[in-house]
Amino acid sequence: MWAALMTQSTSEKAAAPPLPSPKERRRLREALSLTEDQVASAVGVTRATVRAWETGRSSPRGRKREAYARLIGAVAAAPAPPAPPAPPPPVPVEAPGSVAMAATEPDEAVEPEAVEPDGAVEAEAAVVPEAPEEPPGDPDPGHAPDAPAAAFDALYQYAASALFQQTYLLTGQRALSRAAVTKAFELAWERWPEVAVDRDPVGWVRAAAYEYAMSPWRRLNREHRRLDPPPEAPASRALLDALLALPPSYRRTLVLHDGVGLGLPETAAETEAST
Template sequence: MTQSTTRTSSVPPLPPPKERRRLREAKAMTEKQVAEALGVTQATVRSWETGRTSPQGRRREAYARLLEGYAAELDEKKRAKRKRRSKSPETAATARPVAKTEAASTPAPAPAPAPAPSRKKPLNRRPVRTVQADSRSRQNAQRRKEKAAALAGAAAAEAAKLTPAQAFDELYAYASPALVRQTYLLTGRRTLAQESVERAFHLAWHRWPEVAVDRDPAGWVRGAAYDYATSPWHRFRRAHRHPDPPNGERAGRALRKALLDLPPVYRRTLLLYDGLGLDLPETAAETEATTPAAANRLLHAREAVAERLPDLADAHVLHERLRELTETVSAPAVASAPAVRVSSERRAKFWTRAAIAVTVLIIGATAFTVVTAPRQYEPTPAPGQRVGGVPAPMGPQKLSRQDLNLRAKLRDVPMNGPERLVPRIP
């Protein structure tokens, strides 16, 4: 008992699905390489990273230790970078006077001749490198990480003092106003945006123990709301077949129309990357796509918007316009947090009772079948066989004249009387 307890405590905890994928991509490892290292299939690793399944037993322990090693190596690299950054100002300060004395003592070199113009065509870079080399995204990502770390520390300190209902109310008050505006831009339908946000928070309250310990609870709710809003089943609902007309808002009307003309996947990628400022791996993880696929979707979406609106051909301008639109667009108000919690509990009770009713119905039908079913085997009667050697039955024969006379005589005699019963002596 002690050995098993010690072994269980030594196993590192398994990070959330998004963190698993982030660690693998940060180490530049493919799903196939991880699958070969763990002795599983590539589809199994993909299901672990998307959260559809979770490893068990020895595979869970091996997977957790592998991810722990990845995280340790990444932390070591970050520490090395920080040390180099801290040492770089001192090295530059000491190297400046030496460089000045050497420049004063050595004569200036002759100017080199200008290089001949090259006739080679510039190489076409891959879309992934073009997006990842964006300095603006790197700076914004660094700022977001610092801000998220500060907010996470403050939230962790406050969460220890809050009850689950109070923590949910804080998350709802913080994320719901911005989330309903983003969902409205994603769908163009006010009622659907409000319904999607409320359904996402219903699911969050139903799975609150999982959401409360998530690295980004607002991102968890955002993913659930976006998935519900972009579901293709809404096209069969009469109220959501066409987007709502603009409600007297002229600012950003052309951009909103250009967004709605994009495919839902491109629209979501563009909104996450340029509207919310997520980096490319996070955008790919939330849209359940690879990083190259997310980059190609982003570039195609930008090109489509630039064709409709040439003023937004610059990525920086498009980023600013989308960010302003997500903050200023008018969207319907959502219900209060207690009402959402009560609605979620009622919905859970309804489906629980429905599941119990269906289970009872199945059990009753099974019991009725068991009671009414025959208890022993009754063979079916064998099919009839033709018997040979028996003459065919004959019909009534034709009466002779004597028979006809006798029948007439019998009919003339009264039907009742002794004469009919007592024979006469001739």
């Protein structure tokens, strides 16, 4: 008995028409200008049942399913069964002791290739040069540019001239300014691993040059007590006289803030003063 019931249930499911998705059911109904009440009256259910079918909470069964499918045109809109896949192309068959045979016979016989004489082969080989097996490397690795030295040279080219002008404004002495800049870059090269990774390499060298130029031990040197002749331009002479009249700490602060263009926090940090 149970086998008969299972067979009958399976046959009914197989014969039941396919239904589209709930969203598609509503679209088909609205495309036919049918209301939920009209569909419910035609199928013999309530409006709430139709709404449940279109929201996916339930699905019609049995004769109501068939009537509902015919009403919204789901039977006609059902997609056609997919076409059977095309047969795979023939695979070439290899016979032992021979080359692979083609899937179909050629329409025309293939002409054998003409064999060139040895002289023609040698002439063609002489025209086309042979490609090198590996790309040529550096002929002399010893002449490769040194990365630290190149970076140090770039820093010197960028900052040396400006540092000389700044230290001259601090000291009023060209010889002392030149010595301060030279000593600062010598110290930077000795400690280059530290300077190379510093956030501000120019600031590192500038601080070293300022410290050397404004050291009180340098001012005790008799050679560094005498100032150089003042500039000929009146404006430059007035500026230098005003700077040299200030205490060294004020002088350095003015050069950093107004000359170099550092902000107040950066100037205070470099002069070890508070803002």
